[in-house]
Amino acid sequence: MTQALLTLEGLTKAYPGVVANNDISFEIGHGQVHALLGENGAGKSTLVKTIYGLVKPDAGRMTLDGRPYAPANPRMARAEGVAMVFQHFSLFDALDVAENIALGMDNPPGRRQLAARITEVSEAYGLPLDPHRIVGDLSAGERQRVEIVRCLLQNPKLLIMDEPTSVLTPQEVDILFKTLRKLAAEGTAILYISHKLEEIRSLCEHATVLRLGEVVADCDPRQQSARDLAELMVGTTLHTPSREAGAPGEVLLEVTGLSLPAPTDFGTALRDVGFSLCAGEVLGIGGVAGNGQDELLAALSGERLAPAGTIRLRGKDVGRLPPNARRALGILAAPEERLGHSAAPEMSLTENALLTGAVREKLISNGFISWPRSRSFAQRIIEGFDVRTPGPEVAAGALSGGNLQKFVIGREILQAPDIFVVNQPTWGVDASAAAAIRQAILDLSAKGAGVVVISQDLDELMEISDRFTALNEGRLAPIRPAKGLTTEEIGLMMGGAHDMEVAHVETLAEVDA
Amino acid sequence: MSLIRLEKRPAPSALLSAATPVLAVIATMIAGGVMFWALGANPFEAIRTIFWDPLFDPTFGAYSRPQLLVKAGPLILIATGLALGFRAGIWNIGAEGQYIMGAIVGAGVGLALYPTETRWLFPLMVAAGAIGGWAWAMIPAFLKTRFGTNEILVSLMLVYVAENILASVSSGLLRNPEGHGFPGSRNLARDFPAASNPELIAGTGMHWGVVAAFAAVIFAYVLMTRHRMGFAIRLAGEAPRAARFAGVNPARLVLFSLGTAGAFAGAAGFFEVSGPAGQISIDFNSGYGFTAIIVAFLGRLHPVGILLAGLLMALTYIGGELAQLMLTMPAAAIQLFQGMLLFFLLAMDVFANYRLRFGTPEVA
Incomplete structure (x- = not known):
């Protein structure tokens, strides 16, 4: 050269x-x-x-x-x-x-x-x-x-x-x-x-x-x-996050035949989604963005109601319950978008702690908010999850992406969920914060919670999942044990090449060779 | 590329947010002064006539001072209700119609029982007025939650329907049978003691509607700072997706905020018809429902701010009338002056959120 x-x-x-x-x-x-x-x-x-x-x-x-x-x-x-x-x-x-x-x-x-x-x-x-x-x-x-x-x-x-x-x-x-x-x-x-x-x-x-x-x-x-x-x-x-591998416990969550129309013109419909989740298990759900990840989380968190009988927690039908009723039963969630979905950027961390913590942390009684209790809950999250911020009165939007994500994940995990559903837990988060978040997820499952991790980071999913599946156009691929899956198999579960043509490249590659 | 541009501040300036109403008032005085000068009046005299004379002039003060509370009462009561919805991003523009319907229903209940003397009549009429306004606001609320219609259009259009109902009942259903065929109902304030809303303390203008306005301010303050519904309202306004995730039911929020605003406006309408106005007449409504929108924003949608903004707006009304009388200003000039106040408030708001930068930008 x-x-x-x-x-x-x-x-x-x-x-x-x-x-x-x-x-x-x-x-x-x-x-x-x-x-x-x-x-x-x-x-x-x-x-x-x-x-x-x-x-x-x-x-x-x-x-x-x-x-x-x-x-x-x-x-x-x-x-x-x-x-x-x-x-x-x-x-x-x-x-x-x-x-x-x-x-x-x-x-x-x-x-x-x-x-x-x-x-x-x-x-x-x-x-x-x-x-x-x-x-x-x-x-x-x-x-x-x-x-x-x-x-x-x-x-x-x-x-x-x-x-x-x-x-x-x-x-x-x-x-x-x-x-x-x-x-x-x-x-x-x-x-x-x-x-x-x-x-x-x-x-x-x-x-x-x-x-x-x-x-x-x-x-x-x-x-x-x-x-x-x-x-x-x-x-x-x-x-590298690690944990003691334990035998999976009883079945906690069962999703069967969950179909939901797309919420908007460019959204994705869920088609006949089904899986079961045991205590102490991490289910990893991969897939290219826009294949129903947001929609699946919304259906599980209660933001969108699901048809009766499609979602059961310990046998009890929760599909028609709104978010706070599901939280009371132990299903907590953390959506992908931090600013404006899992947290309100212009509100303080105290107010954001109240956002999902009201029910399980008893921050509201007779309709009235206890600000001291909300503040101390926010303080516990900040201390327990190493959130770098001057204090709980700071607006959520002023935190860096990684710190806010630690706050959001910590807020749910500290409420001791039985089922935790999280979408893109480490998206846009630096490596050390990402490792801390993955470790917290593994610790949660080791305590007997069932965790659903939806992510586009395959390395992350392979690292923490017990079983793996993928969303492709709103459908869930058959669930496989994560250990021993090859990249080839994962790719096919994610929808392969989405029918994109490859023929021309190969002919050209031969010409080049 | 421009030499002057706006750059978003990382966080709104707290100092400027608090100071904007004051700065807006000052800017309005300056621009308004220029306008009065252009109209051939002495600007300083005009500003003094609007802001100072109504309260302190030895000749008119005694008459205009009580007017301050009389005018501010309905503005504060209506604006407090409207602000609940505005904080949640629900735009009720039809308080004027809810105010009219409250007056008609409240007065109608009283007139139906004329000439009873029971002391339960007045509370009953207050409740009827509030229900009248509430029911009128439920129309846009129901249509929005059921069919997804736009509450701005529906609530606004219903103002004109209410005005026609008002014209109809004042010359028909509620017309004073002893009124020699003139349109307009019996005078509740003068001829019907059990149904009247008198001045409670002579010379202050204080009537039950003003008491209700103060109570509403306290109610809204507690609701917004301590109650889960206030939190839901703020959350829905600032981050609608987060509100749904938190379990806020959007339909319930629409019903609550439109309903409360309607009830407050309806009660305000009733207090007006049974007190200062006295009777249902074709021109009973005088735009309080629309002016209250300005009051709500001038008060930063905050209950205490609305209290102050209501008093200020009432002052410009009384002072404006005085200026028309004393300086022979056209009524349009006074309306323009009030419009300037909202204009400058919104303009100042931009500077609380953005910073002015001089020089060429770095990113094309």
């Missing part, structure tokens, strides 16, 4: 109270698949936003192909050949693929011509897309294809991908990786942002590790173990 494609020299960016990037330097070569590794808050987003022209650095400079590069906005970045696929798609559900792609281009060609180009490019890279399909009907993997194809139409020199596999099944990840390898072989550099170490080890030839805004390592991820990489990221030795 004679000259690097993109070099970063001493990039620094500070926000009030935090230095997001401190003196960051590295380079990306032509055709290199370069990983950017780091925990939440390590400064990955700020760095790629700098490269994409969304953030202006306080100090430092960049060069692209040897020339100074300082994009003032994303349009300039795209003009220079830098494209980015965001973690959260910016697509309009009601428009078709071609319309969505045209909206994201600076100078879109005519409709007919664009449709032809989309078909051409998408076939060439093994990402078949019908330009005329409505985006609202596409799976998450197909939506990502729309975003990628939109970037590829501009012939980028550098493609930035932010956490691209968080919405994909293992099979879909394979297809994506084939595409990325082909792109790299043609000379396109790829900056790949992720915290999934195994993926990075299989895909990338170079990795830059960020911690607290600084580069802590530059390495070849193929030469490192996943554990070494993780410790570089976190900076300490990682504690």
